[in-house]
Amino acid sequence: MKKVILSACLVAGTSVGAGMIALPMALCKIGILPTIILILGVWFFMYVSGILGIELNLRAGRGLPLGKLARLYSGPIASSIGTISLILLIYALLCAYLYGGASILQSFLASHVGWSLELKSIVLVYAFLLGLLLIFPVGSILQVNRILFTILLVFFSLLVCGLLYKIELSHLPLLDHSATNLRSWTEAIPVLFTSYGFQVIFHTLTNFCDKNPVILKRSIFWGSLIPAIVYIIWTISTLGVLYRYAPQEYQQLLAGKLEVGQFIQALAQTASWPLVQILASVISILAIMKSSIGVGLGLFEAWQEQFNIRRPDKSILLNIVCVTLTLVPPLIIALFVPQLFLKALSFAGMVLVIIALLLPLWLIHQPKAQQIKAFYTLVEHRGLQLVCLGFGLLVILCEMTNMLVWRG
Template sequence: MNLKIVGSIAIVAGTAIGAGMLALPLATAAMGLIPALLLMLVVWAISAYTALLMLEVNLRSGIGDNLHLITGKSLGSKGQIVQSLSFLSLLFALTAAYLTGGADLLALKAKAWFDIELSNQTAVLLFTFVLGGFAALGVHWIDKISRALFSTMIVLLALVLVFLLPEVSLDALAQRAATNSLTAVWLSAIPVVVTSFGFHVCIATLVRYLDGDVPTLRRVLLIGSTIPLFCYVLWLLVTLGTVGGEAIAGFNGSLSRLISALQEISSQPLISKVIGLFADLALVTSFLGVTMSLFDFNAELIRASNTVSGRIQTWLLTFMPPLVCALFVPEGFIALLGFAAVPLVVITVFLPVLIALKQRAERHDGYQVAGGNFTLGLLLLLGGAIIGAQLYVAI
C-alpha cells in the first residue's frame, strides 16, 4: 500500500473523527453499551454504502466534478439550490455546535488553570473571536495547522485509550440510565451518530486525486470509514466503562462535565492533562475544517473580494449566525449536532440516490455499487427515518 493510498485513507478517517466523537457518549449513554454499538454498526454500514454510491455518481459524471456540478448535470438548477442550501445549513449547524462545545471547554480551562469563572456568553465570544480568526487566514495556513493538530490528537487518543482501558469496569458497562421513554432515547441518539460518520464531502477530491482508480477508491473508502468505527467503539468502552452510562446521561449533554469526569478517573495528573488536551484538539480540528469550508463557500456566494474589507464581510457572514445561536442556546452542543444530520442526509443520501437513478436510466456502463434500485429505495426510507427521528426530538 503506497503513501498516496495511506494518505487518502487518513483523509477519510480524519474527516469523520473529530468533535462528533466527543458527543457519542453523551448521546448514547442512556441506551446502554450493546444498543449503542449496534446503532453505530448500522450507521457505519449506511455511511459506507452511501460513500460507494457517491463514488459511482462521481465517476459517471466525470473525474474532477464536485457535488454541485454533478447535481446540476443530473437534477438541474433546482437540485443545485437544494444542494447548496443543505451544504450551508450543515456547516452553519456544525459551526454553532462547535462554538457551544468550545465555549464549554474554554470555561472549564479558565476555572482549572486560572480559577476564573467565565460566563457562557463570555466564553462563546472569546472562542469565536480567537479561534474564528483562523478562518480568514485561508486554506494554506489552516491546512498546515490542522495536519499538525490532527496528528497530535491521534497520538493523544491512543494514550487516553491505553491508560483508561484498564480502568474499564464491567459493572459500569452494564449500566443503563433509567428513562421514561426508550424510544425517545433512540430517536435522539440516531442523528448524532449519523453526523459522527460524515466524511462524504471529501469523496470528489479523492476521485480526482486517485485518478478514478475504482479498486483503490473502494478500498480507501471502506478502510477509511472503518477506522472511525473502530475508534468510536473503543471510545465508548472507555467512557461508558469508566464513568458509567447512568452518570453520563445525567450530564445533560455537557461536554465539560464529561471531560471532568474522565479526568477524575486517572490518578496521574499527566494523564488528566492528556485527556483534556485530546478533547480540546478533537473540537478545534473539526472547528477549523468546518469554518474554513464555510468561509470559502460564503466568499464565493457573495463574490467577496480578496481584500481586508472583503474578508471581514465574509467572516461576519460566516460567524454571526452560528454565534447568535451559540449565545442563546448554551446547552446546544448535542442538539445542534443532531440537527446537522438533516442536511447531511440530504447531501449524502437523497441527492446521490436521485442522481444515481437518473444516471442509471441514461447509461449502464462504468462502476455501479451493488444492490440495485431496491437498495436505493431502502436508502431513501432510512434517510427519511433519520430525518424523522431528528424532527421528533426537535418537536
C-alpha cells in the first residue's frame, strides 16, 4: 500500500503544475458541465496511455525511457522519433513556463510591491535564475522541487476553500453559448491533454514498483485520477468566482484577451480575504516554478548525456553549454511571441500525442513486443486501440486547426 501511495503521488505530482493554471483560460468558452465531461474523458484516454506505457516497460523486463523502448522494439528510426518528440515537448513547455511565470510575476510585483517592470526583463531574469538552479547537483534540485510541491498542495487547499466559499451554485457558467463554436473545442482539447503529462516517468515508476503489475496499475489509476479531480475543482472554483464577482474580466477571458498574469490578478481581486488574494498569486508562481524545474532538469540531463558520450567529465563549461541549449531556444521564443502561454501549451499537447499514444501503439504491435505475453489484457483490445488512435489524431487535428485557421 505504501508503494501505491508514493507512486500515485509521483504520477499526480508530475501532472499537477503550471498546466493547471491554463485550464480555466482554455475551458471557459465551453462552460462547466462540458468541462467536467471533457476532463473525465481525457483522463480515461490518459489512463489507457499510462497502462500502455507500463505494459511496454514490463515486456522489456526493466524500466526504460521512451527512446530506448523504441530502439528495443522497433529500431533507430522509432527511437529518434521518440527522442525528438520529447525534446520538442520540453521546449514547448519551457516556452509556456518562461512566459507564464514572467507574466504572473509582473502582475504580482505591480500589485503587491508597486514595481512596474517590462515583461521581457522579467523573462530574462527568470530564465537566468532557472539556469543557475539547474547547475546545482540533482539531489539538491529535487529537494527544492519537493518542497515547492508540498507548499503548493497546502496553499492550493487553502485557496480552493476560500474560492468555494464564495461561489454560488445558482451563479455558475454551466453552459456557455460559445460551446457550440468549433474553435472553443479545438483550443481546449490540446491544452487539457497537456495537463496530464506524466508519461515521462514510466521507466522510473516501473523500477520503483519492482515491476509489479498490480501496484503499477493501481498507481496509474489513482495517480491520474487525482489530477482530474483537482482540475475539476480548480476550474469550477475559479470560473465560478470570476463569473459572479468579476464579469468584465470574465468576458475578457472568454474573448481570449486576458494574459495569464492578468487572469491570476483578477482572481485574487475577487477574494475579500487578504490571505486568499496573496495565495492566488503565490500558488501560480509556485506551480510555474515547480514545472519549470522538472522539465528543465529533464532536458538539461538529456543534453549532458549526449555530451558525456564524448566527454565523461562534467565540467563547469559542459554545464554552461547544456544550460544554454536547454534555455536559450525557448527564451528567444518567449521574448518575441505575444500571448504565448496557451499557444505553447496547445502545441505541446500535439507533440505529447506522439509520446503518449501514437508511438506506444506502434511499438506494442512490433514483433519483439508481440512475442511476450500481455500483462494487461486492456492493451490487447483492438477496438480500444483504434479509439485511442482516433483520439490522438483528433488532438493533432485540433492543434493543426488552431495554427493554420484560427491563428493563421
